[in-house]
Structure formats: structure tokens, C-alpha cells
Amino acid sequence: MTRLQNFLKGVIRENPVLVLVLGTCPTLATTTSILNALGMGVAATLVLLCSNMAISALRNIIPDKVRIPCYIVLIAGFVTAVELLMHAFVPSLYSSLGIFLSLIVVNCIILGRAEMYASKNGVIDSAIDALGMGAGFIVALFAMSFIREVFGAGSFCGISIPVLSDYRIPILTQSAGGFFVFGCLIAIVNKLSHGKTQKKEFSCAGCPSAALCGKRCEVEHKEEAEA
Amino acid sequence: MKSQMLKCVLVLGAICLAVAVLLAAVNYVTAPIIEENARKEQEKAYLAVLPDATDLEAVELTDEVPKTVTEIRRDKGGSGYAFKVNATGYGGASSPITAIVGIDASGKITKIVVTDISGESAGIGDKVGKSDYLEGFVGKDSLLDGVSTISGATISSSGFISGVKDAFKAFLAVAEFEETDEQKLARLVYEVLDGMTAEIGYYPLPISDASVVSALQADRAKGYAVAVKAGEETLIVGLSPFGEIVKAIDLSENDRTANLPAEVASKAKAAIAADLAAIRERHKADILVHLAEGASLTALGAVEGLPASVIDAYAVSDDESAAYALVLQIGNLRIAATASESGAWRSSVLLSPVDGTLEGTDVSAVVQSAINLYKEVSGQ
Numbered sequence: 280m281t282r283l284q285n286f287l288k289g290v291i292r293e294n295p296v297l298v299l300v301l302g303t304c305p306t307l308a309t310t311t312s313i314l315n316a317l318g319m320g321v322a323a324t325l326v327l328l329c330s331n332m333a334i335s336a337l338r339n340i341i342p343d344k345v346r347i348p349c350y351i352v353l354i355a356g357f358v359t360a361v362e363l364l365m366h367a368f369v370p371s372l373y374s375s376l377g378i379f380l381s382l383i384v385v386n387c388i389i390l391g392r393a394e395m396y397a398s399k400n401g402v403i404d405s406a407i408d409a410l411g412m413g414a415g416f417i418v419a420l421f422a423m424s425f426i427r428e429v430f431g432a433g434s435f436c437g438i439s440i441p442v443l444s445d446y447r448i449p450i451l452t453q454s455a456g457g458f459f460v461f462g463c464l465i466a467i468v469n470k471l472s473h474g475k476t477q478k479k480e481f482s483c484a485g486c487p488s489a490a491l492c493g494k495r496c497e498v499e500h501k502e503e504a505e506a
Numbered sequence: 507m508k509s510q511m512l513k514c515v516l517v518l519g520a521i522c523l524a525v526a527v528l529l530a531a532v533n534y535v536t537a538p539i540i541e542e543n544a545r546k547e548q549e550k551a552y553l554a555v556l557p558d559a560t561d562l563e564a565v566e567l568t569d570e571v572p573k574t575v576t577e578i579r580r581d582k583g584g585s586g587y588a589f590k591v592n593a594t595g596y597g598g599a600s601s602p603i604t605a606i607v608g609i610d611a612s613g614k615i616t617k618i619v620v621t622d623i624s625g626e627s628a629g630i631g632d633k634v635g636k637s638d639y640l641e642g643f644v645g646k647d648s649l650l651d652g653v654s655t656i657s658g659a660t661i662s663s664s665g666f667i668s669g670v671k672d673a674f675k676a677f678l679a680v681a682e683f684e685e686t687d688e689q690k691l692a693r694l695v696y697e698v699l700d701g702m703t704a705e706i707g708y709y710p711l712p713i714s715d716a717s718v719v720s721a722l723q724a725d726r727a728k729g730y731a732v733a734v735k736a737g738e739e740t741l742i743v744g745l746s747p748f749g750e751i752v753k754a755i756d757l758s759e760n761d762r763t764a765n766l767p768a769e770v771a772s773k774a775k776a777a778i779a780a781d782l783a784a785i786r787e788r789h790k791a792d793i794l795v796h797l798a799e800g801a802s803l804t805a806l807g808a809v810e811g812l813p814a815s816v817i818d819a820y821a822v823s824d825d826e827s828a829a830y831a832l833v834l835q836i837g838n839l840r841i842a843a844t845a846s847e848s849g850a851w852r853s854s855v856l857l858s859p860v861d862g863t864l865e866g867t868d869v870s871a872v873v874q875s876a877i878n879l880y881k882e883v884s885g886q
Contacts, residue, residue: 337521345514349521356525360532367536370543 282407289411296419297468301387305379306420307457313436316424317417318372319379322361324413327389328406329357334397335405341398350393351384358384388412419464426460427451552579552588555608555617559585570679572672574602578680586610589676593669595634595662597625603634603666607673613683614647618670631662639663648674648685649692664707690757691719691740695731698744698753699724711781721777727817727835730781732774736767743774747817747835748808749782751775789818789842789857793831796855797844801825809883816876827852830877834869838862843869849877 295301302323309319333353334341341349362380365373373380383389392412397405429435431451433444450456552562559581567578577590587609592602603623608616620635633639633656642653650670655663675693677683685693695708708722708731719733719740729752730745741762744753751771754762790803803820812819817840818833828844835841840857841864851870856862 341517341521342510342514344510345518349518352518352522352525356529359529363529363532363536363540367539367543370540 282404285404285407286411286414289408289413289415290418291415292472293412294415294419294468295388295391295412296416297465298472299388299391300465301391302416303461305382305386306423307454307461308379309376310420310424310427310457311431311452312375313421313424313428314372315375316420318369318376319383320413320417320420322365322376322380323383323386323388323416324410326354326357326361326383327392327413327416328409330354330389330393331397331405331409332402333357334393335400335402338398346398350390354389354393355384388416422464423457423460427457431456551606551619551621552590552608554619555588555606556581556586556610557616559583559588562588565680567676568679571676574669574672575676578676580680584611586616587677587681589673591669591673593666593672595623595626595665596631596659601625603662603669605666605669607670609673609677609681611681611683612647613674613677613685613689614645615643615670618643626659626662631659633659634662634666643670648677648689687740687757691733691742694742694755694757694759695720695722695733697759698731698742698755699729701728711778713777715773715777718773718777723778723781726838727840730778732777734770734773734777736770741766741770743770745774745778746808749775749778750808786818789833790820792855792857793820793822793833793842793844797842797853798822798825798828798831801828803831806880809879811879813872813876815872819876819880830873830880832873832876833857834872836867836869836872839864839867841867841869843873845873845877849874849881 289295293299296303296306305319305323310316330350330353334350337349358381361383362373365376365380392408396408400408429440429443430448432449433440433447448456451460549562553559556562556579560583561581562579563582565578565580565587567575571578574592574594575589576592579588581587589607589609591605591607593605595603597603601624603620603626605618605620607618610616618640620640623632623635626632626634639656643650646653648671650667653667655667671693678685707725709725711721711723711730713721717735719735721730721732723730727747729747730749732743732745734741734743739756742755742757743751743766746752751763751766751774754766754770756762786805793803794801801822801824803822806819806821808819815834815836816832817835820831822828822831822844825844827846829847830845830849831842832845833840833842838859839862841854842857843854844852846852851873854864854869856864
């Protein structure tokens with residue numbers, strides 16, 4: 280696929296949050312405020328970019344047996360570096376993101392893309408994929424946080440909106456409302472792509488529920504391919 | 507196989523090394539900036555409580571400064587002092603409430619900023635850090651008149667208040683400040699009885715004598731503190747739960763127990779007499795209802811060497827099993843217990859608090875030693 284297609288797939292067709300349903304924890308946690316959501320999105324994209332490029336560059340050197348530990352060391356290293364830089368240069372954002380900054384290490388988007396794409400493709404392609412996925416993450420985060428902050432708290436980026444702030448729906452800023460908004464967004468995206476969204480391209484080894492599931496993904500994939 | 511294993515180890519090791527070097531480099535660059543930012547935040551907090559301050563300098567902590575006060579800043583321009591206090595709240599000493607208290611040159615609080623309240627329960631204890639509570643402290647002097655604990659968050663707020671009082675103690679230690687007699691009184695009345703802590707409060711008693719400035723009953727049966735005017739000066743008298751005088755000090759903190767004027771002693775005892783009698787009546791009623799129905803009780807006074815947990819004692823007659831009845835205060839539990847003629851414990855009942863439990867509390871040893879003392883005194 281062309282470079283542009285590679286970039287765009289991360290934004291719409293294979294949006295990591297709304298289609299691949301990865302990275303839901305930080306999505307739900309940081310989208311109570313638009314500024315926090317954008318901060319998280321940018322931080323995660325930065326880490327994704329660095330880790331994708333590094334893993335792609337080292338893909339021929341890292342033996343298969345130790346690839347997960349190697350990926351995690353690299354990802355954790357980049358996350359820590361981003362954390363330190365944030366703490367030094369944007370301390371207010373650092374303290375609002377709090378523990379969710381550290382949790383980027385276990386953000387499934389990053390390990391997932393490393394496993395799925397970066398370990399099999401060149402550095403430039405991996406970089407573009409990372410930027411695409413990151414952009415998709417930011418778009419999804421922005422959409423969720425926009426709804427939750429504007430209608431839930433009646434403000435935009437901390438600035439109170441005159442009429443809406445009197446008629447806000449506080450539950451949207453809490454967990455239950457967050458899940459509800461999340462579900463609605465996934466439904467909308469599903470509808471808009473007429474259900475033709477890509478099935479998970481995960482290999483079982485990279486999937487977090489590998490130990491539990493009955494390999495249904497593989498079965499469904501095969502059925503679709505045959506149909 | 508071995509070469510594969512070796513390759514795995516080498517590659518993983520090399521990656522770890524490279525990442526470590528990267529992080530060391532980033533840390534080297536960012537650590538000083540982070541430290542500088544933290545320091546600026548700190549200093550900003552001190553400036554926040556002393557808005558008119560021009561130039562802040564650190565003040566050395568002397569021995570008189572309470573241990574909970576960790577840093578002191580003085581405004582060279584004379585607008586006051588800022589104290590960093592670690593108040594022990596619900597989170598205990600390991601997770602204190604850190605607050606910066608600003609006190610101006612006239613001994614009044616300028617502002618309090620809470621910088622760390624993570625040890626308190628969210629939505630309950632952390633109300634202490636909210637501005638509507640902290641605003642209540644502004645302009646108050648060490649008497650903290652009108653400041654009360656937050657209902658539902660007693661431990662957090664009373665711990666916080668005692669932290670603020672520590673800031674005042676530090677202020678007295680480092681600033682040249684003349685306390686008014688009222689302020690001295692308020693502070694010293696707390697220090698006349700041993701074992702007073704932030705958890706133990708004082709309840710004021712009604713006063714009828716004009717020369718008695720204040721009469722307070724300490725919670726947990728710690729005793730009483732009465733401030734009496736004697737001529738030109740005011741003396742603070744500490745009394746035991748039995749109503750005996752245990753200590754007396756003047757406003758300059760000199761010990762006056764030995765030569766306490768008889769008039770002062772009798773006024774102090776008179777001031778608490780009504781409350782003491784009421785408490786005794788309650789104890790007797792409780793003992794008669796729960797432990798020794800139909801018996802009659804004779805009050806026994808205090809004897810020397812009585813365990814501190816014994817706050818009231820009676821001889822019981824016309825009862826089959828009990829010859830003595832004692833009231834004990836152990837921690838926050840008030841317990842009535844009966845003993846046989848020989849001092850062996852018979853039965854107990856919990857008088858307060860309502861939701862307390864006697865489980866795990868063994869009073870037999872205390873009862874035995876107390877009864878032994880009483881028998882010694884009465885010559886048996």
C-alpha cells in the first residue's frame with residue numbers, strides 16, 4: 280500500500296481505539312478533560328513512533344525467543360524518557376496525567392503495533408504506521424474528551440462555556456458515562472464503515488487474552504476467507 | 507542451541523545497556539530542571555502565604571521548635587513567617603498532611619496552603635485541604651477562636667488543628683513575640699496535664715466564681731485544668747479524675763505545685779466539684795444497674811500509686827459476689843469492673859463508647875493491683 284494509505288488506515292479504517300479496541304484504559308481515564316487527552320495522545324504517539332522505529336531497525340537482530348522482553352525494555356525506556364522530559368518541561372501536564380503516563384508502557388497499541396507491524400516492516404513504513412496509529416489515537420481521544428468535557432463539565436479546555444455549563448450532565452465525566460460514550464463512538468464508527476472493519480490482525484502470541492480464548496479469531500478469520 | 511541462547515542473552519543485554527545509557531543521559535539533562543521546578547514550587551508556596559513578603563530567608567530550627575515543623579522562612583521585610591508543618595492526620599505519621607502556615611508579625615495567621623493531603627480519605631478527610639475550611643483560619647491568632655473540627659472528619663481535622671498549633675509554637679520559638687496572657691493561658695492549659703494529645707479534647711465547664719478564668723474537663727478521663735486568678739497572676743491547676751491536684755503552673759511556665767496557695771487549690775476544686783459529682787453519680791448508677799443490683803456503694807478516694815487507668819473506686823456492700831467496684835479508662839474505653847474481697851476480678855461492663863467492645867481487654871491485673879493498694883491503705 281502507498282505511504283498515504285498506510286498513514287490513513289491508522290486514522291479511520293483501523294483506528295486503534297475504536298476499531299481495534301486497544302488502549303481503552305488510558306482512553307477512558309484521561310478523556311475527562313480535553314487537554315489531558317491531547318497530552319496523553321501526543322505522549323503515546325511519541326513513544327509509539329520511537330518504539331516502532333527502534334524495533335523495526337532491530338528486527339533482524341532480535342531473536343524470536345526474546346522478542347517480547349526486548350520490545351518491553353525498549354518501550355519502557357522510551358516511556359521513561361518521555362516521562363522525565365515531561366516532568367522537566369511541562370510539569371502541569373505531567374501531574375495531571377499522573378500514573379497514566381507510566382501506564383503507556385502497557386498500552387496495547389504500542390506492543391500490538393510492534394508485534395504486528397514493526398517487527399515485519401521497514402523503518403520508514405513502521406514510522407508512518409506509528410504516526411497513523413498515533414493520529415488515530417489522538418482523534419479518538421479528542422472525540423471522546425470533547426463530548427465528555429463539553430457536555431459533562433460544560434467547559435472546553437478548562438474554559439467554561441456560558442450556556443452549557445448550567446445544563447451539564449456530570450455522569451459523562453464519571454466512569455459509567457465514559458463507557459457509554461465509548462460504546463456510542465464505536466457503534467458510530469462501525470455503522471459508518473458498514474461493518475467492513477478489519478478483523479484483528481493480531482497473532483495469538485501478541486494478544487493479551489491468548490491463554491483464555493478458544494482461538495475464535497482464527498476460526499472466524501478462516502470462515503471469512505472461505506466465504 | 508548454545509549459540510542461540512548466547513545470541514539471545516547478548517542481544518537482550520545489549521538492548522538493556524543501550525536503553526540504560528539513553529535514560530541516564532535524559533535523566534542527567536532533566537534532573538536539575540525537575541529539582542529546580544520543585545524548589546520553585548516550594549518557594550512559591552511560601553510566598554503564597556506571605557503575599558506582602560519581599561525577601562524570604564530560611565530560619566534555622568531550634569530545639570524549641572516542634573518536630574512537626576520542618577522548615578521556617580522569614581520575610582526580611584518584616585511581614586511575618588512561613589512554617590512548613592507535617593500534621594498527623596488520618597494517614598498517621600508516615601503520611602502526614604503537609605501544610606504551609608503563614609503567621610504575620612502580630613501573631614495572626616495570614617493564610618494556610620495545604621501542599622500534600624494524599625494520606626487522608628478522598629472526599630472525607632481531604633475536606634481539610636479545601637479553601638472554605640482553610641479560610642476559617644485566616645486572621646486567627648494562637649487561640650484559634652471559632653475554628654472547629656469538621657464533622658465526619660474528626661481525626662483529620664483535629665490533627666490538622668494541632669499541626670497549626672505547632673506552627674504557633676514554632677513562631678513563639680523563633681520570632682520575638684509577646685503573647686497576651688489569654689494566648690499563654692490557652693496554650694499552657696493544654697500542657698498542665700500529662701499525656702494530652704491532639705485526639706484528646708477539652709470540654710469547658712460552667713463557671714460561677716469570678717476569679718476562675720476557665721475550667722476544662724479533659725476527654726478520656728485525663729482530668730481537669732482550671733485557671734484561677736490569684737492576685738496579680740493567673741495560675742493553672744491540673745487535677746486528676748479523682749479531683750486531686752496533680753500539678754500547678756504559672757503563665758511563665760514555672761512549677762508552682764509545691765507552694766500552691768490554699769485559696770487557689772480550694773477554688774480549683776470547687777470549680778470542678780459539680781461536674782465531678784455528676785460523673786460519680788453516673789458511675790454509681792451504671793454500676794448498680796449492670797453489676798451490683800440492689801447493693802450500696804461507698805466512694806473511695808484516690809490512693810498513692812493507683813494505676814493511672816483507675817478513675818473512680820467504690821466499696822460495695824450488700825452484694826454477694828462483689829466487695830469493690832472500679833471504673834477504668836483504657837484508651838477510649840470506659841469500663842466498670844467489680845472485684846471480690848480479695849481483689850479478684852468478677853465482672854465488667856462497657857460504659858462508653860457505645861460502639862466499643864471489651865474483647866481483648868483484660869482488666870484483672872489492674873483490678874487486682876488497685877484493690878491490693880486499697881486494702882493496704884485500709885490496713886487489711
